[in-house]
Amino acid sequence: MERSLPHPLLQEPRVLLKPGNLFHPMDESPSPSMREKAAYIKANAYCPHPAHAHTHPSHLSFTCPDCGVPTHCSKEHLYEDYENHLLICDTLREVNEDEHDLRSGRFFPEFNYPGVQLHEALINFTNWDTYLYTRGFEAVNEERSLRQLTKLLTYPTTIASVLHELSPYNLRNGLTNEGLKSFAALRYTLHPPLTGAGQTIKGLRLQSPPVRLFILGARAESSLPREIWHQLAHIFPQSLFHLVFIGPQSMLGWDSEPSAPSPDPHNPFGAVIERVSHHMKISTFVQYYNVLHDANYFAPFDPYFDCFVCFHPGFGHPGSSAEWEATLPKLLETKVPVLCTGYTEMDLSRDVDWVKRECEGEFDVLLEPQENRFKSLRWDMNDDDPTDLSQGNWGLWAFRGKRYEAVQKEGIFTA
Structure with a gap:
């Protein structure tokens, strides 16, 4: 049975972003799939602020301006919890830019094997x-x-x-x-071991x-x-x-x-x-x-x-x-x-x-x-x-x- 595989670089072939312009808040991204990703995160992830340990958890609605990823339910909770968020903020920004890079439409010479x-x-x-x-x-x-x-x-x-x-x-x-x-x-x-196999019948090897x-x-x-x-x-x-x-x-x-x-x-x-x-x-x-x-x-x-x-x-x-x-x-x-x-x-x-x-x-x-x-x-x-x-x-x-x-x-x- 034959099958075809999706290629992530072909989903959005139009050149969206240049190498120096990869950072965008996910919910404001020029890439539709990134905006969909942000919407999914907001609908399914919960705010990590300690205050929610004693109250009903809240879904994410505020995007960190530094990493561009939805991280908290409000601006106040992000700043109150910023010391903890700072531990992963740079990594989240890297993830954000890598995802935009995949959708940038650039040529990927690294994928020549x-x-x-x-x-x-x-x-x-x-x-x-x-x-x-x-x-x-x-x-x-x-x-x-x-x-x-x-x-x-x-x-x-x-x-x-x-x-x-x-x-x-x-x-x-x-x-x-x-x-x-x-x-x-x-x-x-x-x-x-190399068996010295050749192109003739005499060179056939198991x-x-x-x-x-x-x-x-x-x-x-x-x-x-x-x-x-x-x-x-x-x-x-x-x-x-x-x-x-x-x-x-x-x-x-x-x-x-x-x-x-x-x-x-x-x-x-x-x-x-x-x-x-x-x-x-x-x-x-x-x-x-x-x-x-x-x-x-x-x-x-x-x-x-x-x-x-x-x-x-x-x-x-x-x-x-x-x-x-x-x-x-x-x-x-x-x-x-x-x-x-x-x-x-x-x-x-x-x-x-x-x-x-x-x-x-x-x-x-x-x-x-x-x-x-x-x-x-x-x-x-x-x-x-x-x-x-x-x-x-x-x-x-x-x-x-x-x-x-x-x-x-x-x-x-x-x-």
Whole structure:
């Protein structure tokens, strides 16, 4: 089933703003979508002034003149609470200008992506600067352009930074002994030896099956332009990939939000299949993973070819933890790595604590929780609460179900 994706830069193609004229109060913006965003914030967010702790909460109606974002119910409450607002005012202004930049209609040279990585050109995963340089991206000289680029690239690059043989995550930087075992298996598959294959029949060589990346609870990442995800195929040019987006919201954000195909014997769960290139296939399931697991749809699993990825899963969030209770035991059962990220340090810690509490003694940590080297450099604002700021994939950690190895003791094998 073919599909088209919306491109945020094509929503308002008319040049609205110049680089030096990006600041506008959201409710007075020349961009209609920004005015709609301001209206949504005013209708759904509540004033953070302490006085509302003892009275009925009030919706926002006053826009801060410094950041241009609706923040309080009145001018008086903003100035009385200005000491607290000052802590985030500059960041909110940056968010405002970045949003206007996306809608400015300018040419975005930072979104020109490089192709296949040459075998002799090594990638440096120390940080964003070294990565972009060694991958051959065009020079990004503006901080705003870098923020826009990393907002998208954080998803495939976070995965690549863990699975690549030159990963910065080693035994000195959070990788555990069990993590070394699991990721060494995947790296063995992703970096096959050069076989000298040629164009003739004599040069034919067997190729490994595709590496399957199961992206669970998929939301915004499932609607990313496919050239973003295809960066994985460029970083690992000798490997094949099958990306599997799974979750009830995995089709949100698609251009026309098509309904899934009707189930049939060849496609029992109505998956949307896309062939991005010879090296990458993408499947999308509007379904909970535990349903697919119980049907043995993806079995058997292989630690050399499979990996789960959960971007901001909200394991421990009160509003979403119940949805993961049936899925988590299934993930541990597969014994393959589960790579997870979090919006903030608190979000990541809450997820880690929930997994420890729910599955104590049943999993091994592969990568200790830490700040992600390839987090998004652009700040995101929660439209339901402008004081809630976060960065995509800020934190990173990984785990898998515990393996009980068989050992020989006094001539008897025990588990």
